[in-house]
Amino acid sequence: MASYSSSFIRTITICVFVVLVVGMASAQLSSTYYNSSCPNALSTIKSAVNSAVANERRMGASLLRLHFHDCFVNGCDASILLDDTANFTGEKTAKPNNGSVRGFDVIDTIKSKVESICPGVVSCADIVAVAARDSVAALGGPSWTVQLGRRDSTTANLSTANSDIPAPTLNLSGLISAFSNKGLTAKEMVALSGSHTIGQARCTNFRARIYNETNINTSFASSLKSNCPSNGSDNNLSPLDAISPTSFDNAYYKDLVSKKGLLHSDQQLYNGGSTDSQVTTYSRSSSSFLTDFANAMVKMGNLSPLTGTNGQIRTNCRKTN
Incomplete structure (x- = not known):
């Protein structure tokens, strides 16, 4: 009986630890994350999104879709933005993305503007999340408070992009x-x-x-x-x-x-x-x-974010540092 109790306590302890770790990862996201480190980040992103949508209203939908297709593959980590490398094939050629996902140039422009005021501070994953919100608002939709502090992945997952992004043929x-x-x-x-x-x-x-x-x-x-x-x-x-x-x-x-x-x-x-x-x-x-x-x-924006020392803050959203 004593052995059973000890084993049971260890199991409960492990479960509590896992819950705490998962909770901490989510808790590390904050709406005020850049208030001190890059106070003009959000206004810079919004201005660039508004300009892009004013130039082509369809871009609002494209930036929103970019966020969906990013989050459904290993979480909201900007993996969708990575180009192919010698070490991995990116997600851009996955069936749900190839020839249809767009807006990469707009994200590049936003990243460049943000880097010019706060080098190495704002992640591509956060830019994608905020750009999605600002795109919806620019087209007359609701706004919401985006939780911030995601970091960027250092790899992509083509197979998961092909399997996990919902297909238009699904029942x-x-x-x-x-x-x-x-x-x-x-x-x-x-x-x-x-x-x-x-x-x-x-x-x-x-x-x-x-x-x-x-x-x-x-x-x-x-x-x-x-x-x-x-x-x-x-x-x-x-x-x-x-x-x-x-x-x-x-x-x-x-x-x-x-x-x-x-x-x-x-x-x-x-x-x-x-x-x-x-x-x-x-x-x-x-x-x-x-x-x-x-x-x-x-x-959805809180799906499996990379926080703390996980991932990195990419200087160029298309490639790892």
Whole structure:
């Protein structure tokens, strides 16, 4: 009995230690992280994002997507920004990213501006997180307090990028599972999917839906076929939200209720399943969506950050120091 008790106590002690370590990693992120070390960091990032979005409104969606695709691969560590090296293949050529993820030049510009005022202080991972927030705000969406203090990874993970970033072909169960694997609930998944109220998708990602699926508004499907023929034109673009593609609002959910979701994965959120009622709520209440989206973005931005002495602060976001 004494041996059992000792073993049990050791197990409990280990569990408590693990919880404390994980909690400490998260606790090291702070909204005031750069207040002393680089007080103009956030205003510098915001100014650059506003300029980029004013120049091309689609860039707001691209910078937001960059944050999603970064966080879903080993956490929010700017691994998506790394170019290929002799030691590893980066994530830019992963199927979900290749030829579609963009905004790298904007991040480079922001990094250069921040480095000029605070060399070696602000991480690329934090820049990506803040740029996503500022992009949403620039397009009329909500703002939120970004927790800061992430450090940058020194490697990338191509295989995880291919496996963990949710594909546009996923059914509802697959979407719920993909987000659950990252500690995000089904409700948070539906809220985060609202990011598709801005941005565009390539024909190759919605061709099967407009030609083969039945849970789609017929006139909507027909209107897309001229720009997305049954063969070829894979890279032709169509807006994810047909109502207001450059405004961050709840129109995406109105599209879903009207069976006008562009991607298969979009319409799965409103297809007789467990998330229908949440889509209905968001389609009727913009404030509910915007509040839940902002809260979910904070949670997603806290996925497995590198803190303390882990990782580094890259001087160039495309390569390790």
